[in-house]
Amino acid sequence: MSEFLLSVDCSSGWTSLGLAEDGEGVGELNLRTGRRQSELLPVMVDFFLNTRSLKVSDVSFYSVAVGPGSFTGIKVGIVFTQFLAWAEGKKVIPLSSLEILALDTACSGGMILPLLWAGGGKIYASLYRNKEGENVLEESFHEGAYTPEEISGMIESWKGENIIQWVTDAPEKIKGLFGQRVPSTLRHGLSRGISAAKLAWSKRGEA
Template sequence: MITLAVDSSSKVATVALMKDGKLLGEITLNDKKEHSVILMTIIETLLNTNNMSINDIDGYVVSKGPGSFTGLRIGMATIKGLSFGSGKPYVSVSSLDALALSVANFDGIICPIMDALRNSVYTSLYRGHSNLTSSSKTKDLDTNTDLQVYLEKLLDYSALDMDELIEIIKSKNEKVIFIGDGLDKYKDYLIENCPNCFFPPNHLNLVRASSLGEIGSSLLRNGIFDNSDSSPFYLKKPQAEREYEQRMK
């Protein structure tokens, strides 16, 4: 099964091409260019490099959020268009799950954080299964579509003030690893205020389409996919809408 995965939930635009769980290629751009300008170009470049066309794709994966309102809409619209135009299924996956998967072997709590502005972050909490037995390590996402072989979710997707998140982490009284673009802004604050915290190498703080694709490919292979009315989840209202509501009070 050949899968094309796309994430545009943040300022990063990332696209991965996978075949039967194997990564064939990935392009990740971490800049401020409009996703609407570069996303299709990245997809075309990746396909051409692998001597493929869009007709070779068996299924699509896209980030459903949380993240940038505009970026999520662009990514979802792009994948929906490719899916409906080709008659091939697509599935949406949280970028927070993809970030957590990158450090699933951490022996403690995994806390992905994505900048949500106004001193808040999009986040969730997971426990990595670092103590997998040799037999359980042979299991892969084909037969474990909920990722429970790799991750146990402790807190659902949330938009939290940083101090609120830190209090939740402290109450766990365990080691915690933070991962995600929120570290660009909050790493020093976390070091000062959150004991026993760890951080991955910087390159892991970017959402990778390959991680998203590994999760999504498993879902597609097991017949799990989105329908036509699927939409991103934002967790927070757009800033313009919040400001309007404030003025109307």
């Protein structure tokens, strides 16, 4: 009998759902919901599961993005996911929003720098090493809210070892803070539901 994992990410202006079946990503729903997350999340989950002829009781594991990101969105996602899991006696796997974003970029060997807008002149960031040929990330710099200068120092310490791929959900804001230090390869990315589901499946032992 198949095991299903449902991922929930409300850490930005997007609400992202992902579904994994026995470790394979089989579906996702990514919708820009803005401040309507608490209103739309239950409807989205019901619709999403129905597209696979599934019910909440069919889900074996849940995962939820616990930040960094929008405080309100994160709270909505955590409370809703924990309620579903509690009602069915299932476990919840916490995920980093930055790691989800990095995993969606991990297509070749090298370093990945996911960046999320934090406001106040700071950026949520971390640095991950992507093992070439493997869908595995290793955190090389602890995630947190940093100034552009601190992030530049982080990059400098790894310069020359690996190619560093920048990815962010707010490219124009990042360019405004970093100016000419932003590489031409800066990628505009989103934390996709299917990436979260696959990441959570690999972390089932942490639930």
